[in-house]
Amino acid sequence: NAGVTQTPKFQVLKTGQSMTLQCAQDMNHEYMSWYRQDPGMGLRLIHYSVGAGITDQGEVPNGYNVSRSTTEDFPLRLLSAAPSQTSVYFCASSPRSYNSPLHFGNGTRLTVT
Amino acid sequence: AQKVTQAQTEISVVEKEDVTLDCVYETRDTTYYLFWYKQPPSGELVFLIRRNSFDEQNEISGRYSWNFQKSTSSFNFTITASQVVDSAVYFCALNCLTSGTYKYIFGTGTRLKVLA
Numbered sequence: 276n277a278g279v280t281q282t283p284k285f286q287v288l289k290t291g292q293s294m295t296l297q298c299a300q301d302m303n304h305e306y307m308s309w310y311r312q313d314p315g316m317g318l319r320l321i322h323y324s325v326g327a328g329i330t331d332q333g334e335v336p337n338g339y340n341v342s343r344s345t346t347e348d349f350p351l352r353l354l355s356a357a358p359s360q361t362s363v364y365f366c367a368s369s370p371r372s373y374n375s376p377l378h379f380g381n382g383t384r385l386t387v388t
Numbered sequence: 389a390q391k392v393t394q395a396q397t398e399i400s401v402v403e404k405e406d407v408t409l410d411c412v413y414e415t416r417d418t419t420y421y422l423f424w425y426k427q428p429p430s431g432e433l434v435f436l437i438r439r440n441s442f443d444e445q446n447e448i449s450g451r452y453s454w455n456f457q458k459s460t461s462s463f464n465f466t467i468t469a470s471q472v473v474d475s476a477v478y479f480c481a482l483n484c485l486t487s488g489t490y491k492y493i494f495g496t497g498t499r500l501k502v503l504a
Contacts, residue, residue: 308491308492310494315397315496316496317394317479317494317495317496317497318479318481318494318497319494320491320492320493320494323491331491333491334493363431365433367433367492373420373421373483373484373485374421374438374440374483376423376425376435376438377423377425377433377435377481377492378435379432379433381431381432382431382432
């Protein structure tokens with residue numbers, strides 16, 4: 276099993292550009308989420324989903340959109356990138372049970388200039 | 389609101405020393421889960437342990453041990469006889485079932501440096 280796959284691994288954008296970070300899991304997990312990791316800030320929840328067609332905001336949702344059309348995929352969209360969105364992004368999934376640990380992708384390092 | 393505090397930003401120890409990483413959490417829920425994750429220099433996030441709010445039994449796994457105390461809202465992690473390979477950022481996380489849904493809340497992490 277591939278687990279949680281994130282693409283791309285690295286990305287450089289210019290201010291104002293848009294892009295989509297891809298996340299796919301093959302474990303049939305219902306819960307998926309996006310985090311950003313910044314120095315001294317830990318992991319902050321951007322958006323999450325408890326199943327196909329259901330999404331909700333986390334702690335830092337501004338500037339990001341998500342959708343969940345299938346159980347497997349949970350893309351994160353930046354509509355107009357800003358330097359403040361320079362970060363490392365992690366996608367994670369788990370079964371729909373709050374006692375389950377998260378399975379993380381390997382991260383995407385995004386730089387916005 | 390839920391919150392996880394890891395007050396130790398960075399800890400440096402010499403190899404073979406014991407080290408304890410602190411985690412303090414806040415929640416009004418009576419049922420919740422606590423987790424520890426490790427992020428080595430390679431960057432991936434690795435699950436270490438899970439503990440539910442009804443189980444205050446300490447856990448030991450090799451050189452790792454965890455002490456959960458509801459009275460102080462703490463879930464501390466001790467590494468005995470630390471090794472260079474233990475150098476990583478360690479995150480504590482809380483997950484509660486609130487209003488029919490749930491979301492994981494992470495602390496800011498503690499960077500552990502084990503010096504040879």
